[in-house]
Amino acid sequence: MVRELLEASEIISEIPRNGIIAIKPNLVLSKPSSSGATSDPEITDAIIEWLQENGRREIEIIESSWLGDCTRKALRECGYDEISKKRNVGIFDLKLDRTIKVKSGPHYFEVCQRPLDAAYLINVPVLKAHCQTKMTCALKNLKGCIPDSEKRRFHSLGLHEPIARLNTLLKSRLTIVDAIIGDLRFEEGGTPIRMNKIILGRDPVLVDAYSAQLLGFEPSEIGYIPIAESLNVGSANLVNARITEFGNDRNYFEIPVNRSIGSEYLNLIVQDHACSVCYANLLFALERLRETGFLKKIKQKIFIGQAFNGKSVNGFGIGKCVCGAKQFVDGCPPNARAIVSAITKCEL
Ligand code: SF4
Incomplete structure (x- = not known):
């Protein structure tokens, strides 16, 4: 599915041949993707395989788990260490990264250096509900690119505006959403829902607007989506969006009663x-x-x-x-x- 989407998107010409290509999955904590909490490692593996086949060599996986959880443990237990070895790509715990103070509007934010320095950022979030922001997908996944102290401060600032502003500082140019298994209620999983979907987009605001509807929300109900749109991160206008859906061959999958x-x-x-x-x-x-x-x-x-x-x-x-x-x-x-x-x- 990942390969088919990447080929159909004709995005390869936009991906630089030189400079670091950073892939940011969602490893909020060390739970398998079947729990609904984390990005399926097979998606990242498929992206790397495709990039390497297309002559892109400088690739790294970057992540910082949420407050109180160990990123190294999540990378290991969720299968990302194995991908790093198999594909010979770097893997970095952003909790150990240097940070830089950068300005968005009137606000300063502490952001990790590696994602800021990347020539091309690929965002691989999981589509999940969230108890505070209602939904977490593309825009919110970049919260894993800031230090723990800043994650704490984001909560004190009400999450929505800082999440939107972070996306003016870190521009993910390609988003591939893991909607294979997401979660009905929580960021940390526990009520997994199998959707068997992967969504690819260039505009993270549009991707989130589309994804919000899949969870039953109007895009305007997710506070950071209209704010990000007003900051020119992207467009939430689904009416004018060019959306291609394919591969929905109406296959029936046995659904385990959850x-x-x-x-x-x-x-x-x-x-x-x-x-x-x-x-x-x-x-x-x-x-x-x-x-x-x-x-x-x-x-x-x-x-x-x-x-x-x-x-x-x-x-x-x-x-x-x-x-x-x-x-x-x-x-x-x-x-x-x-x-x-x-x-x-x-x-x-
Ligand atoms: S074929 Fe029927 S069950 Fe399957 S997606 Fe369409 S309406 Fe739903």
């Missing part, structure tokens, strides 16, 4: 041969409805899956497969934002 998400969802859903991305979108939508208290109002069952194709169904349908339901949200798959909007408007 008991950690709670029976309040599972009792509502009737699932039979649903594509994993469609099912993930429904779970994210139900989480948004739980947060607003709307979930309790839903009395009828919600049907999802290819097994309902062409059948009449007594309940609410998700996607074109369940257009035989009295009320349904169209799309294949419908995104979480569309599901939230359709459910809140219909009679349940």
